[in-house]
Amino acid sequence: MAITSANQLELLQTAEAVAREKMIDPGLVVEAMEESLARAAKSRYGAEMDIRVSIDRKTGKATFTRVRTVVTDEELENYQAEMTVEQARQYMEAPEVGNVYVEEVPPVEMGRIAAQSAKQVILQKVREAERDRQYEDFKDRAGTIINGAVKREEFGNVIIDLGGAEAVLRRNDKIGRESYRPNDRVRAYIKEVRREVRGHQIFLSRTAPEFMxxxxxxxxxxxxxxxxxxxxxxxxxxxxxxxxxxxxxxxxxxxxxxxxxxxxxxxxxxxxxxxxxxxxxxxxxxxxxxxxxxxxxxxxxxxxxxxxxxxxxxxxxxxxxxxxxxxxxxxxxxxxxxxxxxxxIMTEIEESARRQKEFEARTGLFMDSLDLDEFFAQLLVSEGFTNLEEVAYVELDELLVIDGVDEGTAQELQTRAREHLEAQAKAALDAARALGVEDSLIEFEGLTPQMVEALAKDDVKTLEDFATCADWELAGGWTTVDGERIKDDGVLEPLGVTLEEAQDLVMTARIMLGWVDPAELEQADEEIDDETTEEEAEA
CATH class of the missing domain: 3.30.300.20 (K homology (KH) domain)
Incomplete structure (x- = not known):
């Protein structure tokens, strides 16, 4: 059937009807028709030709044109859609590169296959326009509650008619074993609206905390x-x-x-x-x-x-x-x-047992490290001392408050504690060097010999290796998986390194190596401070 033999107004009437049904712009449907007719014309005149169709928005008349672009001799590739300046002189005066020559061509006969192809193009364009309209209508409604009617169920997912749009309530977003029948009314939370090429764009939830x-x-x-x-x-x-x-x-x-x-x-x-x-x-x-x-x-x-x-x-x-x-x-x-x-969570009995175990462990530490009897070691633990560093470097007056401790005894305790710590540091350094640690890491300010040894055992042996570490790899952290917090152990966590300390150490190493410009870092910090101040002022 030739386009010219059809009622030309029928095209516009069809476009209006489709647009009304799908609640989209009629102009988009007409554009889809133009594209489908142009595709059918190309199958008749040749796929390499640049055939375009224009439908008059008032009369419905379809005009078929062939477009050729003027290019240089070197750029000429498609002889059906392009021509050189010399060739263009036959059709226009003083042609230049970039000019286009448009000529009208006869309308094509729409065979069965071409008509079917045209229909598919129109349907595809209409679907795309409908999806764009749905996205624009609902993108700002994410985070709100909406009512809809059940349309159908597909593989456990419920398709909800929102009136002019469809949404999906996925199986894991339904409460327990909820089941729905067609036309049941459903209230749900718009969890997400995202632009998709295929499939649903509006995702609902009845299990989200925000719904409650x-x-x-x-x-x-x-x-x-x-x-x-x-x-x-x-x-x-x-x-x-x-x-x-x-x-x-x-x-x-x-x-x-x-x-x-x-x-x-x-x-x-x-x-x-x-x-x-x-x-x-x-x-x-x-x-x-x-x-x-x-x-x-x-x-x-x-x-x-x-x-x-x-x-x-x-x-x-x-x-x-x-x-x-x-x-x-x-x-x-x-x-x-x-x-x-x-x-x-623990019971009072379990907590008491745990505290007793900690008390015994600290008592044993002081007995072994400082060569003390059990009673004296227990006195230290009872006064709140938990490690050798506290004994070695605390003010002398804090040791003198312990019953039976005079100045000479306090000095002896600190001497023994410091000697033990120095021996531990030397052993840790020797072990680190034996593992191949470079001096650049050993001499890095902020790392103790025990930290260097721990890093070496984790195959961190140079300052460059250390600078590539993430703060949580050093100090440990927590990861939330499926709503549960999972512990990530850090290399230096047992040695008391906090996340903030790890961040400072790694950043210092990167600055020393020239990987980070301190000036840029300071500027970034100032920008963050300014943004924070602005947010606080707005609040």
């Missing part, structure tokens, strides 16, 4: 108004959750406001989350206090926080241990996620 926070925002007006803030959420979807809230108005109880009259507010959230039990906890800037709240309903006897390691030890009475840990470790796991701390 947004549900409380909908149910609790004080949260919506900013009087109460949700500081943290930890969930075991479909089973149990903990949510930490804080009130910025002293007259409003954040927990009571979230619970509501006779539990009406929290019950509305529980019903939406398939009966998920929710513990509402008051937020506290003091981490140990916050953790005690987070471990409710268990009672806590004692909390010891190690801020450097991001770890906390919790001591509970024997009868509270199972309650603190929870079924299958649920309570302590949620508390750990809520506080972002690694929690070690």
């Amino acid at each position: 926070a947004e549900l409380f925002k909908m149910e609790v007006p004080e949260i919506y108004d900013g009087i109460i803030e949700v500081k943290a959420v930890a969930r075991d979807p479909g089973s149990r959750a903990k949510i930490a809230v804080i009130s910025y108005d002293g007259s409003i109880d954040p927990v009571g406001a979230c619970v509501g009259m006779r539990g009406s507010r929290v019950q509305a959230v529980v019903n939406e989350l398939q009966g998920e039990k929710i513990d509402i906890i008051p937020w506290n800037e003091d981490q140990p206090t916050f953790l005690v709240n987070a471990l409710q309903p268990a009672e806590v006897s004692k909390v010891v926080l190690d801020e450097e390691a991001g770890k906390i030890e919790v001591v509970v009475p024997e009868e509270q241990l199972s309650l603190a840990i929870g079924r299958r470790g649920q309570n302590v796991r949620l508390a750990s996620q809520l506080t972002n701390l690694d929690i070690d």
Whole structure:
């Protein structure tokens, strides 16, 4: 069928109908038609020709043209779409490189294959336009709750009709064993909106902690108004959750406001989350206090926080241990996620046994290193001395407060401690040199002989090797995998090197080697400080 024999307005009517159905710009559909007709024309006139089609937006008339570009003799490759300046003189006056010559060609007959190809091009372009429209409509709605109707289920993933767009609720984003039937209404959290070539672009979740926070925002007006803030959420979807809230108005109880009259507010959230039990906890800037709240309903006897390691030890009475840990470790796991701390729970008996073991280990250290009897070594431990460095370099007055220690005894203790430390340092240095450590690393300020030996055992033997190390490789750190914190051991961690110290040491080594310009580093630090100041001012 020739284009000219068809009703020319039919093209525009078709474009309008498709655009209305897909909620996209009619002009995009017309462009897709032009491209499909041009492709069909190329199959008739030759694939190397530059055939273009223009559809009049008012009359629907399709105009077919052949375009040829003027190029230099050396650049001429495609004789069907290009021509030289000499050849162009037949068609135009004073042609120049870059000019184009356009001539109209007869419309083509649309055979069955060409028509099918044209249809595919139009459908593809319409799909692309529809996806672009969906992305633009929803890209700014990520992080909000949306309602939709179940359209179908594919391999455990639920396709949700949002009205003009489709989203996917993946299997691992559903609560427990939720099942849906077509046309069921679903409320979910827009987790992510990303531009994809194929497949879905809008990803929903009902298991995300943010979903619970947004549900409380909908149910609790004080949260919506900013009087109460949700500081943290930890969930075991479909089973149990903990949510930490804080009130910025002293007259409003954040927990009571979230619970509501006779539990009406929290019950509305529980019903939406398939009966998920929710513990509402008051937020506290003091981490140990916050953790005690987070471990409710268990009672806590004692909390010891190690801020450097991001770890906390919790001591509970024997009868509270199972309650603190929870079924299958649920309570302590949620508390750990809520506080972002690694929690070690022990009973009072276990803590006492551990402290006794530490006491005995330190006593043994002083007995062996300083040649002391057990009673004297225990006196040192009881006074708070934990290592030889403290004994060797502490002010003499701090040793004199120990019962039975006079000035001569204190000086003797320090002499023995220093001699032992010097012997240890010499042995460590000899071992490091035997392993092939270079003087550049041994003489590097900030590293003790024991540190150099530890580095050598880890195959770090030159200053260049040391400068390539990451701070966490030296001082250790924590990695979060699937919501659980996993410890990364550092080479120098047993020797008390902190992450900040490791950063300073590595950066100093890089500056010494000329890898980093101190001036650029200082400028970068100033820019970071300026950005921080601006952010604080805006806040």
